[in-house]
Amino acid sequence: MRHRRLRILVASAVAATLALAGCGSSGNSGSSGGKGGTTEITFWQQQFEPYQQKWFKTYVDKFNASQTAVKVKYQVVPGDTWTQKLKAAQAAGTQPDVATTNYGGIPAGVANGQFAELDGLLPGKAWDDIKPNVSGFVKVDGKHYAYPMLVEPSTVLYYRKDLVTAAGLDPNSPPKTWDELLTWAQKLTKGTVKGMSIASVAPDLGWSSWGLQYNACGHLPINDDWSAANAKDPCYAKLFQLYQTLFQKGWIPQQPKVGYADASPYGQGQVAMMADGSWAVGQLKQSFPAMIKNTMVAPFPSVDGDPSKPTATLGGWTLTVDGKSKQKEAAAKFIDYLLAGDPAIMADFFRQSGFSKYTVRTSVDKALASDPAATSDPFMKIISDKVVATGKAEPAYPFDISLAFATAIESVMKGKSDIPSATQKASDAIDRVIKQQHLKGTAPKG
Known part of the structure; x- marks a missing residue:
């Protein structure tokens, strides 16, 4: 998987x-x-x-x-x-x-x-x-x-009912906004158990954050006709801050041993919540069946709590x-x-x-x-009705563009750069890809 x-x-x-x-x-x-x-x-x-x-x-x-x-x-x-x-x-x-x-x-x-x-x-x-x-x-x-x-769907929120209840949170009322998610991550981080897992390296961030990019800004970091980068839009600031806070507060694993797509850390009890794709359901059922009864799912929170905005591609x-x-x-x-x-x-x-x-x-x-x-x-209807229904298509442009923006996210996340510097660098890199690969005006029309 x-x-x-x-x-x-x-x-x-x-x-x-x-x-x-x-x-x-x-x-x-x-x-x-x-x-x-x-x-x-x-x-x-x-x-x-x-x-x-x-x-x-x-x-x-x-x-x-x-x-x-x-x-x-x-x-x-x-x-x-x-x-x-x-x-x-x-x-x-x-x-x-x-x-x-x-x-x-x-x-x-x-x-x-x-x-x-x-x-x-x-x-x-x-x-x-x-x-x-x-x-x-x-x-x-x-x-x-x-x-x-x-x-x-690329992004679904999974969480453990027992740990959520023990932290004084209501498992039947999952976080609706990114600020609420941060509160949950903080309260669920106890001892060796981190509050949640989410992508933290550029290759994984490149594709797993597409839905959240749409959620933050309503667009991806390139113009609709692929003529120029659009990575410096101020609305992306909250996206960068979400990842930055989770990492720098130590609420997610600092050196994960597996990639975003692997649900093992959650299945093994290392994290209380997990951002992962729908395929994680299959992995949990096959490899960690005992965790199923203690797991609930919800749409990944929206930047402002609007459930109609996409959070997954x-x-x-x-x-x-x-x-x-x-x-x-x-x-x-x-x-x-x-x-x-x-x-x-x-x-x-x-x-x-x-x-x-x-x-x-x-x-x-x-x-x-x-x-x-x-x-x-326990999961199908929620994911189908609340995640799939608002999902967006994965972008058709070269992954080099996604990787450029993801590199900026990782840089800010891990304190290597501030947001303006990182987004400027991403913008320059995306513009180079557009020029080198002759992408201007080639965006497919549905």
Whole structure:
């Protein structure tokens, strides 16, 4: 589970490279006219948690058995070989018809012709079923190029009921503002137990703070058209001060042994609260089951207490059809079956995930609303209704920009720089990235 976010960021970083490779390929990995007129397509899935491979295999087999028009050849590709294998296939013109693609990789892939437009290939009702705040994740210039599968909020607040009660706090009334969060962190820091854990190094801060950047300012540290940095906006001061106070007061671990995505410090009792993504639910259930009954979740607090403002970005995965595929209709038929069809199919996926990932379709929400396993889960409804519902898309710009701003956060956090100096340095670094990578005017339009 802890490697999940790394794979997403790696996939995002190499998206442009893969897209360029795709442009040079002749395309076509499927074949038609097989036995009984069956069209054969290939589907490559990047390797995820073991239950996901089992789920994909189950429903590929069910799809193949349900009809004779399309046969799917399914292949799991390990994450550490995905880039190399896909690039080689694209160069040889044998790339898969269907592949798993993260949200951040879509704009670059579309710009370079890697993905087929899906409007007209999937029924209109499939698009109408997607939640409004997720719909734009798979669109470029108003056209759909992927069908979403799931979202994973980057930031959720987890806390221990026993320690919260012992500190004289009400576990049924979690902090709503950043100031209240600081009060909780202070009161929960006792002995060897820190008040909370949160990202504290630039590589983790680079992606885990996106939602809080939106929360503080309503925008990210770059202009909407990617023409210039916007890192010096005064509204970011409270964001810097939040991280700075937590670190310098000693309310979070000073030298964490694991990254932000790993819930182990919370599971092992080293911290009383934890900021982590929704995937932490799965890790706690699998590795620290005894902690579940003593854990509550809430949306991460907002800078001013407004619950409608985002505090998390929504990462996740989609299925795309290769732009050079000669079997686009057959490929779309498979995607329609797996991701956009019977809500029970995706409801089963979320059940298998331990409800650590979240649906993008209103019909699947309705299916889960009548599922005893979902309704009895202590976390699912809160995360779905109060975190996913306000989540924003992960930015599509190069991670270099996120890292520049995150470096500023870490510098202020650890007392190496003041806010004006750090944000000026970040602004200069972002402007250099814009110039060197020719980003001006290239921001994707939903």
